[in-house]
Amino acid sequence: MPILNASLDTEFIPEGDPNPQQAVVLRKSDEPIPANMAVWILIGAELTEFALFFIIYLxxxxxxPEIFSQGPERLNLLAGTLNTLALITSSYFVARAISAIKMNKPKQTVKWLGASLLMGASYLGIKTWEYFWNAQAGLDSRTDLFYTLYYYLTFNHLLHVMMGMCTLAWVLVRAHYNAYSSTDYQGLESAACYWHMIDLAWIIIFPLLYVLR
Amino acid sequence: MKNQTLTIYWAMLIALTLLSALFADSLEPNSWVTLIVCLTIMVKGQVIVDVFMGLKTAPNKIRYMMLAYFYVLPPMVAFTLIFPSTVEQITTL
Structure with a gap:
C-alpha cells in the first residue's frame, strides 16, 4: 500500500506502477479519521473553552498592562518550565504507545503508557509544589487580576490533566489485558488524542503566563 | 511515523521550550522576543498536531481545525502585547 503524500490533497499514484489504470489511488479525504468523531467534538469544545479564556486574558x-507585565516576574519560572517538559515528554510517550500498538506490541504499549502516566504524575507534583511556593510568597487568586486569571487557567488545566490521566490509566489497564491490537486501537487513539489536546492547551498557557511580560 | 522521527521532534520541542524559558529569564521584554516566542508556540503546536497526534495524513477538516488554533491564537497574543492600546480601544465599551 503506498504511503500518502500528506502535503497534497490530490490523488496519489505510486511511481513505477506497471499498470497505472489499476493503481491504488488514495485521496487524503479517504483516510479514516484518527480516533472517533465524538472525541474530536470533545476536543473542539475543550479547546474553544481554553481559547475563550485566552481571549479574556488578552x-x-x-x-x-502594568499588572500583567509584573505578574510573570513573580511566578516560579522553573516550575512552569518543568511542567512544560513533563507534558511534552508525556505526549511523546503516548505517541510511542500508539506507534507500538500499530506494530502489534501490546507490552511496549503498556510500558509507554505507564511512562506517560508517570510524567502526568510529575506534572501534578510540580504544580502542587508551585502552588505552595506561591502561597509562601503571599500570592493567591485575590492578589490581583493577573493572579486571578493565572489560578483560573492553571487550575482548570490541572483538572483536565487529572481527567486525562484517568483516561490513560483506563486504556493502560485495557492494553494490559490485550484489548487492543494493530487493527483495533480506536479507544487507545481517542485517549491519546485527548491527552495531546491537554498538551496543546499548555503550550499556549506557558508562554502566556510565565514567559511574555 | 517512525520512532526515530518522533524522538527527533520531541528533542526539538524540548529545545524550543528551553529557549522560551531562557528568553523569559534573561532578555528584557520587547517586540522581537514576543514575536519569536509566538512563533515557537506555532511551531510546537504544528509538531504536536501533525507528528504526535498523527494528523498529517488525516482528512483536512480535522487537521485544519486543529492547526487553525495555532495560526490564529499566537498572532492574537503577539498583536495584544505589541499594540496593547489598540486592543484596549477596540475592547472598551
Whole structure:
C-alpha cells in the first residue's frame, strides 16, 4: 500500500506502477479519521473553552498592562518550565504507545503508557509544589487580576490533566489485558488524542503566563 | 511515523521550550522576543498536531481545525502585547 503524500490533497499514484489504470489511488479525504468523531467534538469544545479564556486574558491584559507585565516576574519560572517538559515528554510517550500498538506490541504499549502516566504524575507534583511556593510568597487568586486569571487557567488545566490521566490509566489497564491490537486501537487513539489536546492547551498557557511580560 | 522521527521532534520541542524559558529569564521584554516566542508556540503546536497526534495524513477538516488554533491564537497574543492600546480601544465599551 503506498504511503500518502500528506502535503497534497490530490490523488496519489505510486511511481513505477506497471499498470497505472489499476493503481491504488488514495485521496487524503479517504483516510479514516484518527480516533472517533465524538472525541474530536470533545476536543473542539475543550479547546474553544481554553481559547475563550485566552481571549479574556488578552483583553484584561490590554486594560491592565502594568499588572500583567509584573505578574510573570513573580511566578516560579522553573516550575512552569518543568511542567512544560513533563507534558511534552508525556505526549511523546503516548505517541510511542500508539506507534507500538500499530506494530502489534501490546507490552511496549503498556510500558509507554505507564511512562506517560508517570510524567502526568510529575506534572501534578510540580504544580502542587508551585502552588505552595506561591502561597509562601503571599500570592493567591485575590492578589490581583493577573493572579486571578493565572489560578483560573492553571487550575482548570490541572483538572483536565487529572481527567486525562484517568483516561490513560483506563486504556493502560485495557492494553494490559490485550484489548487492543494493530487493527483495533480506536479507544487507545481517542485517549491519546485527548491527552495531546491537554498538551496543546499548555503550550499556549506557558508562554502566556510565565514567559511574555 | 517512525520512532526515530518522533524522538527527533520531541528533542526539538524540548529545545524550543528551553529557549522560551531562557528568553523569559534573561532578555528584557520587547517586540522581537514576543514575536519569536509566538512563533515557537506555532511551531510546537504544528509538531504536536501533525507528528504526535498523527494528523498529517488525516482528512483536512480535522487537521485544519486543529492547526487553525495555532495560526490564529499566537498572532492574537503577539498583536495584544505589541499594540496593547489598540486592543484596549477596540475592547472598551
Amino acid at each position: 483583553v484584561v491584559r490590554s486594560h491592565n
